Amino acid sequence: MWLTKLSERLLNNVVTETSQTRPRGRPPKSGGPATRDLLLGAALDRFARQGFAATTVRQIAADTGVRDSAIYGHFASKQAIYDALFEEAGPASFEALGIDVASLCAAGPRNAVPELVARVMDGWSEPRARRFLSVLLRDGTGDGGPGGLALAIEAARDRLQEPFLQWQRDGLVRSDIPARQLVWELFAPLQIPRLLHLRADTGDSDLAAARALVEDHVSFFLKCVITPERIN
Incomplete structure (x- = not known):
């Protein structure tokens, strides 16, 4: 998609x-x-x-x-110019992705997680976001530097844990793992296909390889976190 x-x-x-x-x-x-x-x-x-x-x-x-x-x-x-570029290529946020938290919670993890990841990868696959990746790795958040990037990642984890907390309350995902850790386990591995395949000179074969890695990861993640009684 x-x-x-x-x-x-x-x-x-x-x-x-x-x-x-x-x-x-x-x-x-x-x-x-x-x-x-x-x-x-x-x-x-x-x-x-x-x-x-x-x-x-x-x-x-x-x-x-x-x-x-x-x-x-x-x-x-x-800095505001840099922030606009950072919003496109930096850590995922509901605001940048245009996602309503309530709708995400209601959709459930099996439907919501693939859609959420697809939107993130859509943004990271844009030509400007691919070009900005090397800048992001070097300069972090501009004046905030790499330390600012680390803070932005933590802020994203705080925000993105909301649907996981709700799914845990509803018994849809495992509750023995903190919601913030579930967010990390979902999004951290996405950096591998991004770094390997979403470069400025990315071609069709790279995009296909990234897509395959992402789909495998999402499938594995859901098998690991959805409660056993919900799998069958």
Whole structure:
């Protein structure tokens, strides 16, 4: 499912990149979303080449052909630009994934877990998220550094444990393992297919390999955590 969506998005991304022009000066309001996307792309190029600390707002503005002041109509600071990229490629969150916690709890683990993982992999498979991965590993959360990345991971574990807590109360998943640990056991192994196969130059074979690893992991995870009486 997420592989099909990615193929469509990759095609749309190619069409967009070949058709966009870079306006000079302050863009009209109607061009806001396109300019914002250009700023993110230019910032990502700079962060990848020279790092977060060495990149300036002026450089990003020059790369996109807009005035420095025009950037602040889209982002409050350089860190805000980084945060937007981090939201796409960083630790999963309900907000970034557009998931309602109550709906997730009601769906049950057998349906909700594969959907949740698919949405995470969709986001991580986006071209910009794949390019940002190397930046993320080096710079963490920008000014927060790698330590900030560790805090973001812990915050995600706190948030994502909510459905597992409910499923434990409902007797749907094992209760002898803390909910936060279940979140870790679900998401930590996803970093392996991500690091191995979701690079900036990823091709169809890499995407297929990542998908196979993810599907095997989700199947194994559910067999391990769903209560025995619920399996049959």
